[in-house]
Amino acid sequence: MPANRRPVDREAKREEIVRAAAAQFLEVGFDETSMARLSAAAGVTTNTVYWYFEDKDALLVAVLDQLLADALLQREQVADRPWTEQVLWAVDRLERMRRLVAVVHARAATSPAVGAWHERFHALADDLLADGFRDAGAAEEDLAARTRVGVFVLEGLLTHPQPEQERRAVVELLTAGLHR
Amino acid sequence: MPANRRPVDREAKREEIVRAAAAQFLEVGFDETSMARLSAAAGVTTNTVYWYFEDKDALLVAVLDQLLADALLQREQVADRPWTEQVLWAVDRLERMRRLVAVVHARAATSPAVGAWHERFHALADDLLADGFRDAGAAEEDLAARTRVGVFVLEGLLTHPQPEQERRAVVELLTAGLHR
DNA sequence: GGCGCTCTTGAACGTCATGCAAGAGAAGGT
DNA sequence: ACCTTCTCTTGCATGACGTTCAAGAGCGCC
Incomplete structure (x- = not known):
């Protein structure tokens, strides 16, 4: 059980990243979208993306689900x-x-x-x-x-x-x- | 007009590379086959492959054609x-x-x-x-x-x-x- | 024998996905 | 009030990849 929690964010930020990723994947393409570019579009660093998602494929799955x-x-x-x-x-x-x-x-x-x-x-x-x-x-x-x-x-x-x-x-x- | 020509090779070697590439692409996958691995399988260096084919996509097209x-x-x-x-x-x-x-x-x-x-x-x-x-x-x-x-x-x-x-x-x- | 062409090679470059270690900031316990 | 602990963020590094560049090696032709 978590002894700590940031205000709300968690889910919200995750979704924000997914939304940014979806836009990039649809407009630019999956292979053509680098994690760096994607992260910039979401307003975070690449490592932050890796905090929320295991790897690029996991992010793809999240986008597909959405x-x-x-x-x-x-x-x-x-x-x-x-x-x-x-x-x-x-x-x-x-x-x-x-x-x-x-x-x-x-x-x-x-x-x-x-x-x-x-x-x-x-x-x-x-x-x-x-x-x-x-x-x-x-x-x-x-x-x-x-x-x-x-x-x-x-x-x-x-x-x-x-x-x-x-x-x-x-x-x-x-x-x-x-x-x- | 070519003032020079190697014995026969040209077409033969090209085909050899295509055959090696086809095997790798079919068994390992296109994305998963690196140019290094592919070249090794064909018994040449990566640069040699680039002499015969513009890039990896051109090689793919040659494989598809064959x-x-x-x-x-x-x-x-x-x-x-x-x-x-x-x-x-x-x-x-x-x-x-x-x-x-x-x-x-x-x-x-x-x-x-x-x-x-x-x-x-x-x-x-x-x-x-x-x-x-x-x-x-x-x-x-x-x-x-x-x-x-x-x-x-x-x-x-x-x-x-x-x-x-x-x-x-x-x-x-x-x-x-x-x-x- | 040297010029010019085809082909081969070694080493390098830029980009990418991803990993690591250190830190920031906010609860919660004491 | 301090200190631990947890979540999250960041800077920097790494190794793999596709591709390029500059320098050769070998052969045909003048």
């Missing part, structure tokens, strides 16, 4: 739209994170922390998509395959940006034959 | 199998390059050379898949969307390994309703 939480929160507001529209909304919403998708895939092979996050993310994505397809009237027998295709297409649309029209065509092909 | 050429060559031998089997064969064949897919996506954003290769690759993949789907009897109107989904699923299956059975289920969903 971005994902934001997205999930916003999702509630479109939960009643038709399934096709929900998927298109997700693509649009997640596109800002485009650069991070490739980074996660690359680091997941090396960093256990990022690897674990990647698995958690796919479990969540699988659940959400399976629910959506089920509600939209997909046959139970090919639900698993359809879900997996859905996830792959989602990732593909994120990492290989397409014009609005193509995007819609692709998603509509995915939901073809469903009653909603 | 791997792709190999795969295309082998493909001819399965060109007469049913379309579904061809796609499954491609997934199986390309799986060795799994780690490189993420690397290409990550570096494409930064390195113009890798970016260009990535675009070339997708143009080729689009062509091959479109031809395949057309031959398999896909409707001309949703050929483009189907092709794009195909590419995304292919990349997805590469980067997120699935058990044989799941893989087949996914690919069969893609080719559902086609007469071959």
